[in-house]
Amino acid sequence: KDGLLSEEEFNLWNRLYRLGDSDEVKGVALPRSHFQSLQEDRATQEPTTGIHQLSLSEWSVWQDHPLPTYQVDHSYRCRHFISIMQMIEEMRHEEDECSYELKIRPFLQMEDVC
Amino acid sequence: EFSHRQRLKAAVHYTVGCLCQEVELDKQMHFSKQTIAAISEVTFRQCENFAKDLEMFARHAKRSTISTEDVKLLARRSNSLLKYITKKNEEIAQ
Amino acid sequence: VLEAAARGVSQAQAEGLNVVDVDQLEKVLPQL
Numbered sequence: 001k002d003g004l005l006s007e008e009e010f011n012l013w014n015r016l017y018r019l020g021d022s023d024e025v026k027g028v029a030l031p032r033s034h035f036q037s038l039q040e041d042r043a044t045q046e047p048t049t050g051i052h053q054l055s056l057s058e059w060s061v062w063q064d065h066p067l068p069t070y071q072v073d074h075s076y077r078c079r080h081f082i083s084i085m086q087m088i089e090e091m092r093h094e095e096d097e098c099s100y101e102l103k104i105r106p107f108l109q110m111e112d113v114c
Numbered sequence: 115e116f117s118h119r120q121r122l123k124a125a126v127h128y129t130v131g132c133l134c135q136e137v138e139l140d141k142q143m144h145f146s147k148q149t150i151a152a153i154s155e156v157t158f159r160q161c162e163n164f165a166k167d168l169e170m171f172a173r174h175a176k177r178s179t180i181s182t183e184d185v186k187l188l189a190r191r192s193n194s195l196l197k198y199i200t201k202k203n204e205e206i207a208q
Numbered sequence: 209v210l211e212a213a214a215r216g217v218s219q220a221q222a223e224g225l226n227v228v229d230v231d232q233l234e235k236v237l238p239q240l
Contacts, residue, residue: 033239036214040194056238080159084237087155088230091148098147108124130209137213143220146229153212
């Protein structure tokens with residue numbers, strides 16, 4: 001009723017899900033990111049032993065198409081990412097000429113460029 | 115509409131090429147044409163995303179004109195980006 | 209654009225390259 005775990009739920013969580021000192025992996029963390037093109041205070045990151053750094057690129061082989069969803073569709077950001085990954089895959093083996101450039105260049109009008 | 119969109123894309127692509135050229139000179143590195151194309155496409159699509167968000171922000175505030183406040187809202191997730199945009203806005207206003 | 213370029217350069221430099229190709233951009237794309 002107060003929004004917190006009941007004693008029974010807490011015990012279940014503690015037993016099945018909680019990561020702690022006795023576990024090899026004590027926690028997970030996303031790698032910290034900072035802007036490289038802006039002046040930004042970068043807090044020095046001490047790598048904490050036992051904290052597993054998640055990888056954003058380990059499964060990129062799977063990320064060039066949308067995988068099945070259940071009740072919620074993929075976000076626009078997700079579709080954007082997938083489309084760029086597909087584009088990269090298509091261009092990967094191009095040599096010399098760039099197909100994107102060849103397609104888009106006829107539309108360039110210099111008065112559009114500041 | 116298709117032609118207009120492709121014109122915009124071409125302008126973005128050209129500009130991205132120029133910006134990358136500046137970085138090349140600065141860092142003594144080279145960008146492949148395909149990398150420039152990919153950065154260009156990312157930028158164009160991100161601009162579309164920004165435009166949709168900006169429209170929603172303005173509409174939420176019951177305005178029919180997108181304002182600089184809407185743009186600042188776009189940058190809300192990053193303190194450094196928000197600071198940068200706010201500073202730029204003040205410079206432009208002056 | 210500048211952020212993508214900067215991250216691409218960092219990735220290429222980390223790999224000992226002086227060319228930023230799509231292989232390098234792909235690696236920085238998720239965080240970007």
